[in-house]
Amino acid sequence: MEILLGILVLFLIFLIKGIYDKRAWYKNLRQKMINDWGKVPEEEYTTEKFESLSAYYNTQLDKSKDVDDITWNDINMEEIFMLINNTGSAIGEEYLYAMLHKLEFSGEKLKEREKLMNLFADREDLRLELQLALYKMGKISNVSVYEYINRLEGLETKKIWPHLLMGAGFIVSVILIPFNPLIGGILTALMLGNNVYQYYRERAKIEIYFTVCAYIVRLLEGVNTIIKLNIPEINDYAVKLKKSKGVFQKFIRGSFLLIPKNAGGDLLGVFLDYLNLIFHIDLIKFYSMLDCFKANREALNMIYETVGLLDSCIAAASFRKMIPFYSIPDLNNTVKPFLEVEDIYNPMIDEPVLNSIHTKNSVLITGSNASGKSTFIKTLAVNAILSQTIYTSLSSSYKASFFKVLSSMALKDNLLGKESYYIVEIKSLKRIIDRTEEHIPTLCFVDEVLRGTNTLERIAASSQILKFLSEINTICFAATHDIELTHILENFYSNYHFKEQIVENNVLFDYKLIEGRAVSKNAIKLLEVMGYPSIVTESASDNAEYFLKEGKWNILKS
The missing domain is CATH 1.10.1420.10 (MutS, DNA mismatch repair protein; Chain A, domain 3)
Structure with missing residues (x-):
């Protein structure tokens, strides 16, 4: 009898402990969910993980x-x-x-x-x-x-x-x-x-x-x-x-x-x-x-x-x-596409600089390297996608047409396919052209169009491609170093730029979008800041001045 009683007591102890442990586990899990709310999720990702994540989407894909x-x-x-x-x-x-x-x-x-x-x-x-x-x-x-x-x-x-x-x-x-x-x-x-x-x-x-x-x-x-x-x-x-x-x-x-x-x-x-x-x-x-x-x-x-x-x-x-703040997008089906954003930012950037733009036209963005051109157009693209998926814009105000969103930015040579950078680039741009249509406007983003070829043909071809894009129910944002494009396309594209200042041999960027084309020419000055030999920087400045006056380059001599 005592043995049976002892077994019963042990059984009850284990039963009570099991109930207690389960409740404690749920309580801890609940608290973890409270603590994790509004925080960056702690997940591990591998190539295999992303492949598995894409399986459902691949069955729903609409090219x-x-x-x-x-x-x-x-x-x-x-x-x-x-x-x-x-x-x-x-x-x-x-x-x-x-x-x-x-x-x-x-x-x-x-x-x-x-x-x-x-x-x-x-x-x-x-x-x-x-x-x-x-x-x-x-x-x-x-x-x-x-x-x-x-x-x-x-x-x-x-x-x-x-x-x-x-x-x-x-x-x-x-x-x-x-x-x-x-x-x-x-x-x-x-x-x-x-x-x-x-x-x-x-x-x-x-x-x-x-x-x-x-x-x-x-x-x-x-x-x-x-x-x-x-x-x-x-x-x-x-x-x-x-x-x-x-x-x-x-x-x-x-x-x-x-x-x-x-x-x-x-x-x-x-x-x-x-x-x-x-x-x-x-x-x-x-x-x-x-x-x-x-x-x-x-x-x-x-x-x-x-x-x-x-x-x-x-x-x-x-x-x-x-995120710091967001707005509910005001999305419209309009005959002519438009984009109006206030204080827009990218969630991947700590302490982002806020920018705004209102446009019904395509836009050329000029400025030096690292001034903010690529980051700005990526920010616009991310917000366009989030607005039309989770109905959230990282801005104080977002008003726009419903858009298809396409880009041609971070391209690489296709070594396995034996394709040069230029071939990869023109294929990428052609896919944007092929996906435009009358009923749904396209919002596209191009970073340094046709950078893979020579200056003469780049400007001649890129100006025509960008003009074509601006005329087919598309708002195109193109970042470029080619100031010539801002003049050639001034009837089709609005001009904006980012600038930098050089103060006491330091390069300072404010990352603020400014209306108009870039006017500063600091590329050679930046070489001086980085400590290049004076023979290089001074000769480069002289040759640039010669080109501006004569319209041709001075032939270098030994």
Whole structure:
């Protein structure tokens, strides 16, 4: 009796401790979510991670309207994504990655995202409950949930009756032992050996898909938690989730046979392992789950997109909390494109200098190296994309047309394809021309157009390309060192510039955008500041003056 009482006491202690530990774990997780809100997310990224993130987007890709790879890389959108990605689930981060690529061209979806972001920002209690539900679903390192689901879609469904027969055969052979020990024993040994062999043979083929089923079960459990939260503000989404989840009851029922709740070699797990070897229970359950999955794939897609949207909007709301200030974009479908921004900045720059511009025309930006030209046009591009994806502009005011956004900036030689920088550049510019259309204006950004060729042909060709772009429902921002272009294109492009000052052999930049073309010529002066020999800098100044007077270069002599 005392032994039984002692066992009971130990059982109660372990039970109470388990309940306490679980509550403490949830309390700590909740506090972590509070602390992480509005902070830069702590995530590790690898090349494999980004490849997995792109799997869902690749199935949704629209080459005519989306942010393409060149533009994405030009303006460092992966770094922007990392700033925003405070998602709790693998589905959420895959959906967010796709969202930042897919520009919206009407206000309907953007306003719905705005409603959700405001809800999650204003209602911490509600948001935390939803985040805990999303956390149940979890993330998978360097693996795309969407890609794995597609793999499951392609798996051949098999009949379960062979496995049922093997299990029945083993039972019959065991029953036969009392009546005929020799034959019963031999049959039992043969059936056991066959069942184990067939089990490992089949299990090896589908092992990887068990992970997919495990994630789907976690996803459905998380969805069930969201439904039970009974949040009126997201009732429409909860109704969709409830309807879609309902068709997966057969999938969930008995899933513990395939995916034990407790990993780590507990007695129940060991017992189930032996049963599976003989009776193939997990294989039979797997193919039953596979049948249910294939019959309800559309419902799973609905769950994926609904969960992805909610999780992405939580992350976007956290991003808004992180940045110094933002504005809600005023986006319009207009006949003539326009862009009006006040106090715009880039989230990747500490202590950014704010700039403003109002224009209905294309714009040439001049100035010396490091003066701010490239940073400014990248800032405009990033804000145009964020405005048409997460409905957030890093500015005090953003009014603009709905735009396609394209750039040609950080290009490199294609050594593997045996293409020179110039070939890569003209292909990049041609893709912008090819994607322009009458109904949706294009906002494009070009840094040092045709820098890969000689001065004469560069100015002749680039002036015509830029003129063409300005006339085809496009606002083009082009950064250039070629002052000649500001004169040649003055009827088509507005001129702005950045300037620098040299004070006591120091180069000072204020990074403020100024209307008009650049007038300072400090390139040679900068050589002096950097300590170049006086024979180089003085001779360069003399030759420049000679060219301005004579219209030709002085021939150098030894």
